[in-house]
Amino acid sequence: MASLIDIRRRIRSVKNTQQITKAMKMVSAAKLRRAQDRVIAARPYGSMLRQMLADVAVAAARDVDAGHNPLLAQRPEHRILLVLVTSDKGLAGAFNSNLIKGAQRFILERSDAEVTLELVGRKGRDFFRKRRARISGDYTNLAAKPAYSDTAAIARKAMELYSNAEIDAVYMIFNEFKSVVAQKLIVSRVLPAEVPQQTEIRDFIFEQPPAQMLNQLIPRYVEMEFFRALLESTAAEHAARMTAMDAATSNASEMIEKLTLYMNRVRQASITKEIIEVVSGAAAAE
16 A cells, blocks of 8 residues: 555646646647637638639630640559658647558558658658658648748649659648547648539630649649648647647546545545554553
8 A cells, every 4th residue: 555655746746747738738729729710711712722723724624725734644653752741749649640540551552652751740750760661851840830931842842753753643641620629631632733623614814825824823722732731730730739638637637536535545544543553552551
């Protein structure tokens, strides 16, 4: 049986841990609000960009003299670039483990292809470095202050590799923010670019040739997909960490209650033992 000093020391340790988890929960809640605002603000832009791309693609398809964009070229997927977006820090529940498992499952399902990893986030980088995976680049500290220029550089690198036929497809794995308690694992193909299908044909008057506009919109669309993935992942990370820290705080409260009850029982047993000893001693003296 543990002594009262050991139990009090353990209760004090759990209380200190509870204060830390509660503070981390509050910090994540504040960061989540800002990250959620950025995601909500970026979604309409991405939606309108996809709509515009669909309209221009319909008009460009009518132009028989238009050239073929290399980012639309369909090839057998023998060499694949997989962009994995994880977090730089842990203590976020199953946030990173789900992403890493998704990447491993992706690689296993395409065992006949050569999969090269482009890793965004320290957790994914450390995991695949230890396993000596094929890595073409890694990036850290992007989620702290998501910037369009950072993800655009990664997107331009992927587009250059695809345009030069060094890779046959570009996929991206990230967590999409749904709510505070729900994140969705997304596996999306970025290249070759999939032009959204336009069911309704609209008659637009273009100042520039539609094919030329399409060649300018596709790179912007790909860059936006990379930036949107980082924004979604950042918001999902803060939500997952806030949920994990809230659960840790609740578990600490339950543990403190159990330890306090156990401490009272030990103290009561100690007092009872002392009383028995005193009574036994008095009876023996008589």
